[in-house]
Amino acid sequence: MxxxxxxxxxxxxxxxQGLPLASRPYEEIGRQVGASEAEVIARLEQLLEQGVIxxxxxxxxxxxxxxxxxxxxxxxxxxxxxxxxxxxxxxFDFVTLCYRRxxxxxxxxxxxxxxxxxxxxxxxxxxVAHLRKTCGLEQVAYDVLFxxxxxxxxxxxxxxxx
Amino acid sequence: xxxxxLHRRLLNEFQRDxxxxxxxxxxxxxxxxxxxxxxxxxxxxxxxxxxxxxxGAVLRPNHVGVSTLVAMSVPPEKLxxxxxxxxxxxxxxxxxxxxxxxxxxxxxxxxxxKHLQTVLDRIQxxxxxxxxxxxxxxxxxxxxxxxxxxx
Numbered sequence: 068m069x070x071x072x073x074x075x076x077x078x079x080x081x082x083x084q085g086l087p088l089a090s091r092p093y094e095e096i097g098r099q100v101g102a103s104e105a106e107v108i109a110r111l112e113q114l115l116e117q118g119v120i121x122x123x124x125x126x127x128x129x130x131x132x133x134x135x136x137x138x139x140x141x142x143x144x145x146x147x148x149x150x151x152x153x154x155x156x157x158x159f160d161f162v163t164l165c166y167r168r169x170x171x172x173x174x175x176x177x178x179x180x181x182x183x184x185x186x187x188x189x190x191x192x193x194x195v196a197h198l199r200k201t202c203g204l205e206q207v208a209y210d211v212l213f214x215x216x217x218x219x220x221x222x223x224x225x226x227x228x229x
Numbered sequence: 230x231x232x233x234x235l236h237r238r239l240l241n242e243f244q245r246d247x248x249x250x251x252x253x254x255x256x257x258x259x260x261x262x263x264x265x266x267x268x269x270x271x272x273x274x275x276x277x278x279x280x281x282x283x284x285g286a287v288l289r290p291n292h293v294g295v296s297t298l299v300a301m302s303v304p305p306e307k308l309x310x311x312x313x314x315x316x317x318x319x320x321x322x323x324x325x326x327x328x329x330x331x332x333x334x335x336x337x338x339x340x341x342x343k344h345l346q347t348v349l350d351r352i353q354x355x356x357x358x359x360x361x362x363x364x365x366x367x368x369x370x371x372x373x374x375x376x377x378x379x380x
Contacts (some may be wrong), residue, residue, distance in 0.1 A: 085283025088269050090252055108249050120286045122245040127281050153369035165370035168363040175361055215326030218312040
């Protein structure tokens with residue numbers, strides 16, 4: 068976690084709702100946060116460079132684009148093999164996210180999570196089979212969690228305090 | 230809505246590296262060989278039909294504030310009710326049903342570790358179900374947008 072200025076926080080907060088669909092969107096953001104258009108652009112450049120903003124652009128909803136089979140695939144990878152496996156997984160173009168998370172044996176033995184978005188269930192399962200085979204994971208416990216209903220999906224709200 | 234070739238180009242080419250110039254939509258329009266007003270209209274339509282959520286920033290997780298992934302195991306007949314309770318928290322987003330014994334999955338984002346813990350405790354108390362707190366320990370894949378394969 069890094070400290071960021073209150074101006075940056077305001078800019079990021081304004082951006083959570085999306086850029087105004089107007090000819091001079093940065094000027095409008097500037098008006099909301101009390102900064103000039105040039106300042107807003109300069110701050111955004113800096114935040115991108117620092118990696119606080121990972122990307123700036125159109126944020127799609129995969130499900131609405133026919134990517135209805137969104138599966139979270141979880142793996143119980145031995146700790147010593149895990150870093151290498153995480154890197155290998157992330158090289159497959161059908162893996163859209165890959166994280167190591169805390170595990171809780173025995174109720175939750177899985178430590179490596181990857182997301183696969185596919186146009187149908189069949190394709191996703193073939194991709195999982197491909198991962199198991201290519202990475203030599205035939206003996207490793209795993210589970211495929213297809214998504215059902217979406218109860219809530221929106222841009223994150225940052226900086227809310229309890 | 231019916232997606233045209235232009236919509237597809239717009240979606241594929243501007244998920245990242247959005248122009249940081251005073252008139253970004255004009256720059257995109259020039260790139261696609263159309264008018265600024267057409268780009269604004271297309272983005273508005275795409276948003277209206279729920280294909281895009283916004284044109285904005287995707288922040289690096291845990292860089293600003295703290296977040297975690299939470300799983301809950303809820304009896305199927307109570308899933309809707311519990312999901313509603315969970316959704317009422319402003320710190321919650323990406324709340325999905327998944328086909329597993331742990332059938333409710335969502336992300337919690339808070340301003341500090343203490344705030345995060347408070348939210349998790351409250352969710353547990355209000356729903357009467359245990360939460361499994363699965364914080365990210367290492368990220369291997371960076372979200373740089375998504376190459377869309379058209380059918």
